[in-house]
């Protein structure tokens with residue numbers, strides 16, 4: 441029985457083009473039935489000595505009910521969370537397929553009892569601040585304590601079916617309802633120890649501010665945010681205007697929170713955003729730090745030709761100083777990027793001749809970043825996109841060993857095919873993210889409209905906010 445299942449799964453996983461294949465459907469059925477039978481007779485978990493590819497993970501993910509998780513037997517770490525988002529593994533591991541109910545470790549993914557933003561209940565008047573676990577409110581090495589403050593409803597988007605024929609009941613969702621007392625992290629550095637401390641706060645303006653280059657922030661990231669990877673699990677956004685957070689910017693934040701569960705979210709610039717989307721986001725995401733700095737007007741003694749160049753430069757400086765993942769405010773993540781955190785430096789193509797800078801992922805002070813940065817000293821051109829998009833492409837050809845180019849997986853479709861985003865349903869099953877080019881999208885978008893918006897935009901927003909891309913019944 442177990443052997444049969446193994447063979448079936450192996451066969452299933454090894455099919456590259458399962459999506460269009462009737463055999464695939466039969467195999468899925470067969471695997472599900474087998475897993476169900478296995479559950480009934482409680483055969484011991486299956487040991488499989490193998491490495492699993494992304495396709496396998498996706499396939500496992502899509503099987504849904506039968507298999508709940510794939511667990512690294514040595515570290516007891518979950519590699520593929522079937523009932524959750526897609527986790528990543530890149531080495532050969534000894535893993536087992538877990539079936540049945542999610543067990544103890546998954547409890548950390550549930551939103552905290554005292555502070556339930558996921559359910560979008562109307563705020564209770566005098567909520568007591570979230571209770572900290574008895575011994576400490578220090579969140580460093582043990583990020584499980586830490587993620588319990590982050591909303592994490594399960595993601596069950598089906599990546600095989602792109603017909604958008606079936607509708608489903610989507611959760612009620614309103615940004616007007618959020619807990620008034622929230623959790624908040626602060627950096628704490630004393631002597632040699634650096635850590636994150638969780639306290640509670642009343643206001644969505646109450647966010648710790650540090651100066652750019654702050655040493656304590658660097659130390660906390662080094663100490664707390666790396667896990668086993670060279671790139672820390674930190675997200676950087678740049679915000680230098682005193683204005684409200686827009687809808688897609690909000691969805692971008694939510695995508696980072698859902699798929700990366702970041703250690704920290706750093707907002708670089710002279711302001712933090714405001715408005716109802718910001719208030720909601722801050723109330724559910726405790727891990728925001730404001731990295732205060734003025735927007736540069738010149739670089740290496742040359743006046744900036746466009747205001748946009750300031751943000752181009754700030755993102756490079758942010759990654760040189762701290763490392764992490766830079767996201768444009770209209771770049772929306774569609775899955776976890778953990779598998780890329782092993783590379784010193786990652787970018788993706790926007791076109792064949794350019795690399796997009798909407799998504800840049802780097803270890804602190806990666807060599808590639810320094811080459812890129814110095815292009816502003818040696819070769820700053822007053823055209824709009826030269827240093828931001830063409831230079832990295834040139835550098836990637838010159839120093840291929842310093843960069844991992846992740847195809848078009850962050851910016852596909854690009855602006856040349858923007859119609860596929862606004863007026864069609866694009867199959868983004870292999871994307872890590874998508875750039876929405878929101879400046880060109882003129883239609884109103886909000887949490888009500890996206891429920892029935894039968895386009896790529898609608899699907900992406902539902903995937904991020906509801907954990908499922910399908911259209912909503914109401």
Ligand SMILES: *[C@@H]1O[C@H](CO)[C@@H](O)[C@H](O)[C@H]1NC(C)=O
Pocket residue numbers: 603604605606864865894911
């Ligand atoms: C959504 O759009 C697709 C085409 O992209 C169409 O085939 C499908 O029927 C539409 N769904 C609904 C419920 O109208």
Ligand SMILES: *[C@@H]1O[C@H](CO)[C@@H](O)[C@H](O)[C@H]1NC(C)=O
Pocket residue numbers: 640641642
């Ligand atoms: C919350 O607000 C109340 C009064 O408005 C104040 O007394 C209390 O100290 C505040 N708590 C925090 C954690 O800021």
Ligand SMILES: *[C@@H]1O[C@H](CO)[C@@H](O)[C@H](O)[C@H]1NC(C)=O
Pocket residue numbers: 760761805810
């Ligand atoms: C980055 O590395 C270069 C050498 O490669 C060094 O000169 C520079 O000081 C480093 N910068 C930071 C911020 O660590």
Ligand SMILES: *[C@@H]1O[C@H](CO)[C@@H](O)[C@H](O)[C@H]1NC(C)=O
Pocket residue numbers: 494846847848849870871872
């Ligand atoms: C990224 O792009 C490559 C090549 O187009 C593809 O094979 C892969 O599945 C993509 N997606 C992910 C998540 O790796």
Ligand SMILES: *[C@@H]1O[C@H](CO)[C@@H](O)[C@H](O)[C@H]1NC(C)=O
Pocket residue numbers: 862863881882883
């Ligand atoms: C905006 O909405 C209208 C009507 O709902 C639709 O016809 C049009 O294609 C939309 N435009 C874009 C850019 O999505």
